[in-house]
Amino acid sequence: MIAQMTIAQTRFEVWGTTAHLLIADTAALPAAETALRRVLRRIDRACNRFVPDSALSRLNAAAGRTVLVEPMLLNAIGVALRAAEQSGGLVDPTVGPALAAIGYDRDLAAIPVDNPAPIRALPAAGWRTVSVNDRLGTVQLLPGTSLDLGATAKALAADLAATELATRFGCPVLVNLGGDLAVAGGGEPWRVRVTEDHRAGDGLPGQVVSVRSGGLATSSRTVRTWRRAGQQVHHLVDPRTGRPADLTWRCVSVAAADCVGANVAATAAMILGPHAPLWLAQRRLPARLVAADGTVHTTAGWPSQQRAKEYAA
Amino acid sequence: MTEDVTEVAYQHQPSARDAGITKVAALTVALTLAGVAGTAGIGAAIANAAPAPKKAGTDYSKNKTTGKGNQAGGKNTGGNNTGNTGGGGTAGNGGGTSTTPPSGSVTPPNDNPESSSGDEQSTSGGS
Numbered sequence: 001m002i003a004q005m006t007i008a009q010t011r012f013e014v015w016g017t018t019a020h021l022l023i024a025d026t027a028a029l030p031a032a033e034t035a036l037r038r039v040l041r042r043i044d045r046a047c048n049r050f051v052p053d054s055a056l057s058r059l060n061a062a063a064g065r066t067v068l069v070e071p072m073l074l075n076a077i078g079v080a081l082r083a084a085e086q087s088g089g090l091v092d093p094t095v096g097p098a099l100a101a102i103g104y105d106r107d108l109a110a111i112p113v114d115n116p117a118p119i120r121a122l123p124a125a126g127w128r129t130v131s132v133n134d135r136l137g138t139v140q141l142l143p144g145t146s147l148d149l150g151a152t153a154k155a156l157a158a159d160l161a162a163t164e165l166a167t168r169f170g171c172p173v174l175v176n177l178g179g180d181l182a183v184a185g186g187g188e189p190w191r192v193r194v195t196e197d198h199r200a201g202d203g204l205p206g207q208v209v210s211v212r213s214g215g216l217a218t219s220s221r222t223v224r225t226w227r228r229a230g231q232q233v234h235h236l237v238d239p240r241t242g243r244p245a246d247l248t249w250r251c252v253s254v255a256a257a258d259c260v261g262a263n264v265a266a267t268a269a270m271i272l273g274p275h276a277p278l279w280l281a282q283r284r285l286p287a288r289l290v291a292a293d294g295t296v297h298t299t300a301g302w303p304s305q306q307r308a309k310e311y312a313a
Numbered sequence: 314m315t316e317d318v319t320e321v322a323y324q325h326q327p328s329a330r331d332a333g334i335t336k337v338a339a340l341t342v343a344l345t346l347a348g349v350a351g352t353a354g355i356g357a358a359i360a361n362a363a364p365a366p367k368k369a370g371t372d373y374s375k376n377k378t379t380g381k382g383n384q385a386g387g388k389n390t391g392g393n394n395t396g397n398t399g400g401g402g403t404a405g406n407g408g409g410t411s412t413t414p415p416s417g418s419v420t421p422p423n424d425n426p427e428s429s430s431g432d433e434q435s436t437s438g439g440s
Contacts, residue, residue: 007434009434020435020436022434022435085417086417086418086419087419174434174435176435176436176437179436179437179438179439180437181435181437189424189427189429190434190435191429191431191432191433191434191435192426192433192434192435192436192437193433193435193436193437193438194436194437194438195436195437195438196438196439197438197439204438206436206438208429208430208431208432208433209426209427209428209429210426210427210428210429211424211426212423212424212427213422213423213424214422214423214424215422216426216437217437218437218438218439219439220438220439221439222439251438251439253437255421255422255425255426256419256420256421256422257419257420257421257422257423258420261419261420262419264419265419283418283419283421284421285419285421286421286422286425286426300421300425301425302425302426303425303426303427303428304428
């Protein structure tokens, strides 16, 4: 009964965004935060392409050769390839060179505010070009290609941490990594506000929903942005074209059985543009899509909202 | 020559001929019923298929039962066929109630999000 239990919580910065941990056991908070940080460090050492000595950076640097990789990276690559398969290639880890070509080649905070050089469009090599041998623990990338696990690694971290903490401390837990949110341990539903920017508080319109299990993620094109040749660029790249996804949706929030699934679907929806509502409905994924003009669309049982045009000027 | 041999065989075992006739009759009836059922099923599927909603501010899940008869189901949306992988085309069904998510797709939640009027405990937004 979360409503009658004391919820302990903590926030800290990670990966250029905010980690938010809530746990229904006040005494467990310090140990839970330590455990969460440990999971994040493991993911970071394995999957951060901006850290030169991370396992992913070493793999990318060795493209063309077969590389023995650590178990966490092997797991994360497996998750990313499943995401690519589940999304029909819309969420593809081989967008690394495409992201670099549009300017996302370093931490967001370090990207020049307005680079005069225009972006280059570099379609992804495609996830099927990645060779993985689970038994031997090896991965081989095509020469000239590289992986970016940004679309799945943060959500994977949320899933891993929520499951581990709920199991270890035997109580309901919510782990939110910059809007990629996983809950575990049962109990009463958690109240979560979905909005365009996870740091906006009440400054932006949104909707509060209750989430009982699984994952919830929001993908937005209005937060991680920069300018190239006078044009605003965002980080959601269409693997088919190598260009930032179309502007049909400002943001998409999706609920799924886990956070990785939710994030994959939200990202795929942003890339699909006008096809997204049908794609989500066919998969029975509850979603809330905010169109460029502020109109709110929902799919598959997402709770209704009274103010349908909340983003309208 | 073959007919003579068959006739001789039937003369010796008339029950075999009767059994054969019975089997043919049963098969004919079964095929006829299957054809009728199939035709009815296709008709029902077309009748129940929902149009792709285009109106702004729409709950797409509510179109399950409001389809009109001239909206064909089972078309490919083409939305997730990707150039770089060549895969992922999924058969749509116009939003009918018998929708089955494509195999290997993202798993829906066990519990859908519900409306809540209380203050939020956390926020999901872009990051």
